[in-house]
Amino acid sequence: xxxxxxxxxxxxxxxxxxxxxxxxxxxxxxxxxxxxxxxxxxxxxxxxxxxxxxxxxxxxxxxxxxxxxxxxxxxxxxxxxxxxxxxxxxxxxxxxxxxxxxxxxxxxxxxxxxxxxxxxxxxxxxxxxxxxxxxxxxxxxxxxxxxxxxxxxxxxxxxxxxxxxxxxxxxxxxxxxxxxxxxxxxxxxxxxxxxxxxxxxxxxxxxxxxxxxxxxxxxxxxxxxxxxxxxxxxxxxxxxxxxxxxxxxxxxxxxxxxxxxxxxxxxxxxxxxxxxxxxxxxxxxxxxxxxxxxxxxxxxxxxxxxxxxxxx
Amino acid sequence: xxxxxxxxxxxxxxxxxxxxxxxxxxxxxxxxxxxxxxxxxxxxxxxxxxxxxxxxxxxxxxxxxxxxxxxxxxxxxxxxxxxxxxxxxxxxxxxxxxxxxxxxxxxxxxxxxxxxxxxxxxxxxxxxxxxxxxxxxxxxxxxxxxxxxxxxxxxxxxxxxxxxxxxxxxxxxxxxxxxxxxxxxxxxxxxxxx
Numbered sequence: 001x002x003x004x005x006x007x008x009x010x011x012x013x014x015x016x017x018x019x020x021x022x023x024x025x026x027x028x029x030x031x032x033x034x035x036x037x038x039x040x041x042x043x044x045x046x047x048x049x050x051x052x053x054x055x056x057x058x059x060x061x062x063x064x065x066x067x068x069x070x071x072x073x074x075x076x077x078x079x080x081x082x083x084x085x086x087x088x089x090x091x092x093x094x095x096x097x098x099x100x101x102x103x104x105x106x107x108x109x110x111x112x113x114x115x116x117x118x119x120x121x122x123x124x125x126x127x128x129x130x131x132x133x134x135x136x137x138x139x140x141x142x143x144x145x146x147x148x149x150x151x152x153x154x155x156x157x158x159x160x161x162x163x164x165x166x167x168x169x170x171x172x173x174x175x176x177x178x179x180x181x182x183x184x185x186x187x188x189x190x191x192x193x194x195x196x197x198x199x200x201x202x203x204x205x206x207x208x209x210x211x212x213x214x215x216x217x218x219x220x221x222x223x224x225x226x227x228x229x230x231x232x233x234x235x236x237x238x239x240x241x242x243x244x245x246x247x248x249x250x251x252x253x254x255x256x257x258x259x260x261x262x263x264x265x266x267x268x269x270x271x272x273x274x275x276x277x278x279x280x281x282x283x284x285x286x287x288x289x290x291x292x293x294x295x296x297x298x299x300x301x302x303x304x305x306x307x308x309x310x311x312x
Numbered sequence: 313x314x315x316x317x318x319x320x321x322x323x324x325x326x327x328x329x330x331x332x333x334x335x336x337x338x339x340x341x342x343x344x345x346x347x348x349x350x351x352x353x354x355x356x357x358x359x360x361x362x363x364x365x366x367x368x369x370x371x372x373x374x375x376x377x378x379x380x381x382x383x384x385x386x387x388x389x390x391x392x393x394x395x396x397x398x399x400x401x402x403x404x405x406x407x408x409x410x411x412x413x414x415x416x417x418x419x420x421x422x423x424x425x426x427x428x429x430x431x432x433x434x435x436x437x438x439x440x441x442x443x444x445x446x447x448x449x450x451x452x453x454x455x456x457x458x459x460x461x462x463x464x465x466x467x468x469x470x471x472x473x474x475x476x477x478x479x480x481x482x483x484x485x486x487x488x489x490x491x492x493x494x495x496x497x498x499x500x501x502x503x504x505x506x
Contacts, residue, residue: 002408002409002411003407003408003409004409025411026411026412028414029395029397029412029413029414029415032414032415033398033415036448037393037449038448039450041398041399042399043398043399043403047319048375071398255501287334301398302409304404305403305404305409305410306409308405308406308407
């Protein structure tokens with residue numbers, strides 16, 4: 001397979017396994033590029049990319065921006081808090097205005113699920129979903145799977161746990177799609193109130209016992225409790241959550257085996273994971289960040305490659 | 313041996329199937345001549361870097377390095393494998409995505425004499441991309457170009473080789489294909505008519 005089967009990256013569920021493998025192979029090359037003394041290549045020097053963030057982000061926004069700059073694209077940034085969105089402009093109007101400035105690619109994070117899909121149907125540009133509400137966060141899932149693969153090899157048959165606030169997590173949903181596609185077994189773990197109802201349809205198992213889950217798995221993705229998306233109390237107290245579902249050094253030691261630990265960031269130290277665990281050799285959190293740039297370079301490169309220059 | 317340098321092959325319009333341009337025997341002689349030319353120029357290869365272009369130039373690079381070190385007693389030939397995919401000027405001009413190969417350049421070319429090595433020189437655009445890519449590894453003393461096949465009269469850019477295996481006058485659209493015993497049965501150069 002030499003090119004992606006899709007023209008936008010809206011979610012993992014729209015990708016085929018061959019797409020994911022192609023992104024991984026291309027990311028291998030870009031990982032070498034970003035470790036050179038001069039970390040930049042001129043592939044996208046005629047491309048303009050708009051990063052539209054209608055929701056806060058540090059890592060994802062910086063990672064996308066860096067990936068775009070490493071590919072020599074021109075980059076414009078937009079945050080909802082400083083824009084005319086507050087004056088009542090609709091999403092399509094905002095984006096059409098930006099596209100009128102000759103933008104080729106739009107990277108968008110939006111609080112509403114389906115915003116990226118909606119945009120791809122209504123405007124003429126390549127759309128990359130950088131998170132749409134509680135729906136999908138495909139680039140994060142790809143970099144998570146890539147980072148696990150880097151440590152454990154082929155994901156087929158590997159046991160991966162996703163722990164914490166599954167209900168509000170777009171990272172969890174995209175991760176489930178990506179890991180299942182690559183042949184891994186997935187177990188969700190968290191308080192019942194934070195596990196979505198229809199998990200059977202996703203083909204994953206569920207546990208409410210953290211220790212049982214950790215003993216079972218080869219790698220665990222420790223998700224953040226997303227208080228900002230919670231409209232009511234899903235568990236009695238943060239302290240109780242940390243005791244039952246937080247990972248500390250004592251629990252990790254008692255496993256008597258090495259598992260790798262991922263975290264999509266930002267970390268609430270002491271809640272889902274304690275500082276000593278987050279900074280331990282089991283944690284590959286900073287590898288995830290480095291791989292994030294390579295994966296996003298690969299995604300952008302492969303999508304832009306499909307924007308053929310029309311022959312005159 | 314030197315007369316080979318001036319060997320020119322004119323493709324005939326009549327034949328439609330792949331035609332052999334160079335047999336393995338002739339390629340062996342050419343590789344020996346190219347090795348000798350490099351030794352004549354660089355003596356013991358101090359401050360010299362040979363850079364093979366991925367993917368196909370690397371086969372030629374490996375053969376030359378092997379020959380220089382084994383047959384001609386050169387101690388160490390510093391060499392790298394350069395991938396130029398991200399520096400090419402034809403990105404987005406084909407239906408297929410350009411897929412990169414690995415880049416193995418654990419070296420600096422600062423103050424060194426560099427020889428770019430590729431199998432076929434056609435339009436010269438790959439070499440232009442290679443020159444841009446090499447910028448990232450330092451400022452070399454100078455850069456030369458070695459090719460196995462020089463397709464004369466088909467250049468898009470003012471780029472000429474310094475060391476030539478053989479020259480070919482092929483029509484535009486013809487394909488000159490180099491096959492190495494490392495990835496195939498034996499060393500052969502073919503020409504395929506459009």
